[in-house]
Amino acid sequence: MKKGLINQRQRGITLIMSLLILVMITILALSVMHTSVFEERMAGNTRDRALAFEAAEYALREAQEFLSSAVLPSFTATGGESGAYFKGLDTSPSGQTEEDYWQDTHDWNTKSVAATEANAVLSGQAQPRYVIEEYQTVSCAGGSVKWPPPAPKTIYKITARGQGRTTEAVVILQAFYDRGCS
Template identity: 40%
Template sequence: MKRHNRGALPRARKLSSQRGAVLIVGLVMLLLMTVVAMAAMRGSEMQELMAGNMRDRNLAFQAAEAGLREAEEVLNQAVLPSFDGGVAGYYVEIDGSRNTGYWNTHDWDVDAVETDLELDRVAAPPRYVIEEITATAATGTDGGAIDFQSTLNQEEIVYYRVTSRGVGGTANAVVIIQSTFKR
């Protein structure tokens, strides 16, 4: 005896009437998830680059700070070097050096002192320049307002401007810092 499944015939008709809408919806969802994943990867790559640049700049800042401290140690010595320009890195105030843009064009390889610091993960050792600056100040005797008599009492004050340049892990990360030092 042969039995026929009565439900088989209508089921076959249902399958033939399907149009594949689920497949299309699934492919669109897969495409959207791929786009979201690519955006997330691109974002994390950008954050990794920013973190690397921040680390590189921090290394450059720390190197410049170390150079600044070494220059200040020179100024703490009992005998100072000559500031007549005979030795590179030790100058009387350089024309234009008060402008911040000057130090970007300064020839650091020739006109600066290279430190002997052995710093890890930096592309070049820090360098510094020390400028001797003489200023004239009026000295008042009673601390009151400046009058004609107090302008006659003038005193020359000598202080030093120390400019240090540090390089980070790559030559593109450069930090220049300054301090003012009075003995």
């Protein structure tokens, strides 16, 4: 009779050990699954951010190409004809930083130019946009007795905004453009 009692106890312990091992394997599998889902999201966010950066860079390059034109439109406090060519733009109307202004305050829909060259490259993304600010002219050194000094040069600041496939992925790039002395 003792022998049968021991066999029953061993079967009970085997069942309990099997259940414990099964629970541990389930917890491990859930942890691995959670980690892989988290890594997948991180990779997607990184890709979306890279797409936003590329879009902003397209807009920046298009604005630089625009500034290399022989004739430029007038730059005004209200943005000129297109609403995107400013002179004396106040980027801290309520005391915020310039970064906050471009992220939160500036109206990118009406006070910017859409970069049209990026149409064929970007798919599923909002059109990248840019704004150009004209800074004060700077006199150019030089000249001689025979030739007059060159005309002053104008410096421009370009602010470009690109968005990835989601609205959370936004990149804003800025660059200065010097038209040089003529």
